[in-house]
Amino acid sequence: MKTDYMKKLILAGTRADGRALDEFREIVVKKGVIKTAEGSAMVTIGQTKVIAGIKMDAATPYPDTPNEGNLIVDSEFVPFANPEFEAGPPSDTSVELSRVVDRGIRECHAIDTEKLVIVPKELVWSVHIDIHTINDDGNLQDAASLAAIAALQDCKIPKYDIGKKQVVKVETFVVSTGKPLPLNDTPVEVTVHKIGPKLFLDPTVEEEEASDAHVTIASTEDGSLCAMQKGGNGAFTIEELVRAAEIAVEKGREVKAAL
Amino acid sequence: MSKEGAPEKLIIHGKRLDGRKLDEFRPMKAEVGVIPQSKGSATFSFGETKAIAGVQGPGPMHPKGLQEPTRTKLRCHYFMAPFATSERGRPGRSRRSTEISKVIGEALSNVIFLEDYPKTALDIFMEILQANASTRCAALNAASMALAEAGIPMRDLVSSLSVGKADGEIVMDVAGAEDNFGDVDMAVATVGGGDAFVLLQMDGVITQSEFKVMLEMAKNGCAEVYQRQKEALMKRYTAEVSE
Numbered sequence: 048m049k050t051d052y053m054k055k056l057i058l059a060g061t062r063a064d065g066r067a068l069d070e071f072r073e074i075v076v077k078k079g080v081i082k083t084a085e086g087s088a089m090v091t092i093g094q095t096k097v098i099a100g101i102k103m104d105a106a107t108p109y110p111d112t113p114n115e116g117n118l119i120v121d122s123e124f125v126p127f128a129n130p131e132f133e134a135g136p137p138s139d140t141s142v143e144l145s146r147v148v149d150r151g152i153r154e155c156h157a158i159d160t161e162k163l164v165i166v167p168k169e170l171v172w173s174v175h176i177d178i179h180t181i182n183d184d185g186n187l188q189d190a191a192s193l194a195a196i197a198a199l200q201d202c203k204i205p206k207y208d209i210g211k212k213q214v215v216k217v218e219t220f221v222v223s224t225g226k227p228l229p230l231n232d233t234p235v236e237v238t239v240h241k242i243g244p245k246l247f248l249d250p251t252v253e254e255e256e257a258s259d260a261h262v263t264i265a266s267t268e269d270g271s272l273c274a275m276q277k278g279g280n281g282a283f284t285i286e287e288l289v290r291a292a293e294i295a296v297e298k299g300r301e302v303k304a305a306l
Numbered sequence: 307m308s309k310e311g312a313p314e315k316l317i318i319h320g321k322r323l324d325g326r327k328l329d330e331f332r333p334m335k336a337e338v339g340v341i342p343q344s345k346g347s348a349t350f351s352f353g354e355t356k357a358i359a360g361v362q363g364p365g366p367m368h369p370k371g372l373q374e375p376t377r378t379k380l381r382c383h384y385f386m387a388p389f390a391t392s393e394r395g396r397p398g399r400s401r402r403s404t405e406i407s408k409v410i411g412e413a414l415s416n417v418i419f420l421e422d423y424p425k426t427a428l429d430i431f432m433e434i435l436q437a438n439a440s441t442r443c444a445a446l447n448a449a450s451m452a453l454a455e456a457g458i459p460m461r462d463l464v465s466s467l468s469v470g471k472a473d474g475e476i477v478m479d480v481a482g483a484e485d486n487f488g489d490v491d492m493a494v495a496t497v498g499g500g501d502a503f504v505l506l507q508m509d510g511v512i513t514q515s516e517f518k519v520m521l522e523m524a525k526n527g528c529a530e531v532y533q534r535q536k537e538a539l540m541k542r543y544t545a546e547v548s549e
Contacts, residue, residue, distance in 0.1 A: 139408040142401050154509050262506060272517055275492070275508035280415040282502035285521045292514050 053257035057242040062254070068247035069294060074305040076193065078201040085221065086202025086228065090194040092249060094184035099176055099194035101202045104214060105165055106173040116163025116171045120149035122178040122191060129183035129252070145178060147276045148192045151234045151265030152176075155273040158199065159229035165207060172204070174228070185251040188263050189302070192236035197306055202228040233306065234273055235299040238263040239291040241281060246291060248298060262288065264295035272296070312487040316472040323483055324353075329523060331467075331479045334531065336447070336538035338455050346456025348538070350448040352467070352479055354438040359448035361456040364426035378423035382411035383431045384445050390437040406442045413446060413466070413495045413505040419459040428458065439485035440468040443493055446505065451535050455542065462498035465531040466505060469494070469524045471512060476519050478527050492520055499529035 056062055066072070072093030081087035084100035106117060122145035124132040132138070137145075152158065163172035176198060178191045203223040206215040215222040240247050240258040250258060259281030265274040272292055277283065283291070316323060326332070332353030341347035344360035351357065367373045384407040388395045414430070430452065432445035443466035450464040470480035472488035480491050490510030496503055503521075512520070 139404050142404045143408055146401060146405050150509050155511055267511065271511045271513055272508070273511045275506055276409075277503065277506035278409070278412060280412050280504075282416055282497060282504045283506070284501050284503070285518070285525060288503060288506070288521060289514070289518050292517055296514065 049253055050257045053254050054242050057245050057247055057254070057257070060245065062247075064251070066249075068245060069298065071249040071298070071302065074193070074302060076197045076305045078197050083219065083221075084198075085205055085223070086198040086200070088194045088197030088201055089181075090190045090197060092186055092190045092193075093251065094182055095186055095190050096181040097178055097187065097190045097194045098181060099178045099191070099198040101198050102175045102177070103172050103202070103205055104175075105170050105207060105212070108164075108168065108171040112160070113168040114164055114171075115160035116158070117173040118149065118153055118158060118160065118176070119173060120145045120152070120176045120178070120195065122148070122180070124180050124183075128180040132180075132183070143276070143278070144188055144191055147188060147236070147263055147274065148176070148178065148195050150274040150276075151192050151236050152195065152199070154265070155232045155234050155267045155271070157196070157230060157232045157234050159231050162229040165209070174199075174202070183252060185253075185255045186238060186249050188238050189236055189249065192234075192265070193302060193305070196233060196235065199228055199230060200233075200306065204228060232267050233303060234265045234267050235303050236263050236265045236274075237295040237298045237302060239294055241283065241287065246287065246294065248294070262291050264292055266296045266299045270296045313483050316484055316488060317475050317477075322472070322477065324481065328475055329478045329527075331527070331530070332481055334534050336451065336534045338451050338538050338542040344452070344456075346452040346454065346458070348448045348451035348455060350444045350451065350535075352440050352444055353481060354436055355434070355440055355444050355481075356436040357432060357434050357441065357444035357448045359430060359432045359445060359452040361428070361430050361449075361452045361458065363428045364423040364458075367425060367427040373425045376424050377420035378426045378428045380411055380415055380418065380420060381427060381429045382407045382414065382449070383429065384410055384434075384442065385432065386434040386437060386441065390434050390441075406445075409505055409507065410442065410446050410449065413464050414449060414453065416502075416504040417450075417461045417464055417497055418453065419461070422459050439481045439491075440479060440493070442507075443467050443495070446495055447531060447535060451538060454539055463532060463535050464495050464497055464504060465499060465528040465535060466493065466495035467524065467527045467531055468492060469520045469527065471510065471516065471520075476516065476523060478523060490520075492524070494521075494524040494528065496525060496528040496532075499532035501525050
């Protein structure tokens, strides 16, 4: 079985592609890949490829945050990206992925949402981040979160016509103010996987299938932890979790360098 | 980023707004065998947060295409009743409940001998009847006991709780204003009161050293929850024998 072989390799401290256990594949970030979006980015990690696009529109604020803009993150596991993906309503994995990306951004207030008010208590900007998987060769979570942050950095606020109550458009294109989205931080998510006692990063899809458990850890620029989510059927000890947090912060800096 | 309606302070002279000490739980209640029609059932509450869980199966898996040849398909269904919150919630599945159901399923998969029932489906239904934070933890605690009553072979019970940070202090069993206006909420679950963490979800900003302190507090707290769960199971069967 391929899964058993992958487990054996990790337990021996090696990997099929020769990487060290804590080594990422090559990360490439390309911003501004979608002209119709207010912000966009394509991230590749090895053969894994995702695109994040941001659309902004004016909306009523949520009752508990009347003077803040809104953030909405969705993800689409496009069936061509992995034979396991199915068309139709989002799978629980897809829902979880976008919610974990959302929390990484939201919890450290990466977007300065207080600066996204058009009319106080009435009209604010909604920032919709949509993440589409193009090819899944493992580690979609880290790729998705990096793409979301890169797209936020690329995002420019559109022009808004208060009289007409709409975003200004010319043909199919939104007219930009040229003003970047106000950002406070650059959170990065790193998922630490585990097989037996071994911790490893950036799995391929085969390594992911062999993994016992994983924990996604979002960290901020100052090295604080701002969101975490454990997945998989295995368990982590306290010692392993503390070590995973160290690894995530350290490697997060490396990943961030790709932005 | 203060939200509307936030109290000025969440901790005053080392006491929390509801009078608890930093490392104190709300009153916990656990009862097994509460739904006669269910194969196994239980309730668990942390103060005002009340969860009830029932197990159905293992039974036939439909559609057959989704059968797993070597193990049972564990399906967890976490729901929040529309009347469980101050503002009526929308009934049925939400993105939130989908995610919670997934992580609860993963936590329980760690202890259930899934391979004992190949090709079948095992369903666990959890309802939050009244919510005041830590609902996923109460649901998981109830589910774990319900599975035990149903006689599903398990390595041990899963015990869950939340720890958090409010006004800069690490606190046990987040509730009320701490949930809405506190800095951090971390839900965890361990196996058999030990240090195998099978569920971990953290929101908010903490340092690495705070994380370690929270994990230690959570581990000790889960051991206490584990005792309550065991007592409730013992009580269920003690009663049966004495009848």
